[in-house]
Amino acid sequence: MTNIWEKRRGVLIALAVLIVLFFASVYIVPEEEQAVVIRTGEPIGVVNTPGGTTNAGLYLKVPFIDSVRRVEKRVLDLEMSDEEVLSNDQQRLLVNAYARFRIFDPVRMVERAGTTEGVRLALEPILNSVLRQELGRRTFQNMLTAERGSALANVRANLDRQARQYGAEVIDVKIKRTDLPDGAPLNSAFRRMESDREREARTIRAQGERDARIIRAEADADSARIYADSFGKDPSFYDFYRAMQSYDTTFSARNGNESSIILSPDNEYLRQFRGQN
Secondary structure, X not given: OHHHHHHXXXXXXXXXXXXXXXXXXXXXXXXXXXXXXXXXXXXXXXXXOOOOOOOOEEEEOOOOOEEEEEEEOOOEEEEOOOXXXXXXXXXXXXXXXXXXXXXXXXXXXXXXXXXXXXXXXXXXXXXHHHHHHHHOOOOOOHHHOOHHHHHHXXXXXXXXXXXXXXXXXXXXXXXXXXXXXXXXXXXXXXXXXXXXXXXXXXXXXXXXXXXXXXXXXXXXXXXXXXHHHHHOOOHHHHHHHHHHHHHHHHHHHHHHOOOOOOOOOOOHHHOXXXXXX
């Protein structure tokens, strides 16, 4: 009876050891993760990496010798808190930005940063520095125009160049908000922007008035030339036409003021009115 229990106990112990060895030998890599297999501190293989030959699933490793470091495969965010940046026109700006990145080389990431959080800690001061340098080359007004896109493209390129040494690639960099600090600097900036717009408006109006005078002068010159060319062909008709214009102006003004004018029938002024050349 004792021998039977000892045999059963031995079988149970063996089964327990096998179960422990099995769970110590297998690991599962889900679709949203990639894995780095490490043996004695050195990476020896990767699973489910972008562009790799392996996919998500069940895998084996040497128990108690190999360890598995899991790395996020999805796109990650790098948040930046409000930072004060000095623009090219000496405006103090509060900038809130973020970047999106992903790990494309998990081995390099494990060797140089350890974890994805280590990558974030390494890239955050770089993002701040690159953003300060790029925005410092531009005015606050330019950051409200399409030039903002080219500035962010430069920031993304510079940040990506630094991120690749940690096995990461930067997909995008965006600015959530660009504000002026509250208080006197903000009010001063608004007044400066208002005066700049008023100065631009005055310049535009002055240019418009100058162009209008030039156009009117050219039109009057063309009109005079056309009249001269036309009436020069028939001086008597031109004399008649000018006389009719004078009559219309004189008598219309008099009628409008409810007054009268008395002229002798043989007055020279009424020569054309009498039909005499």
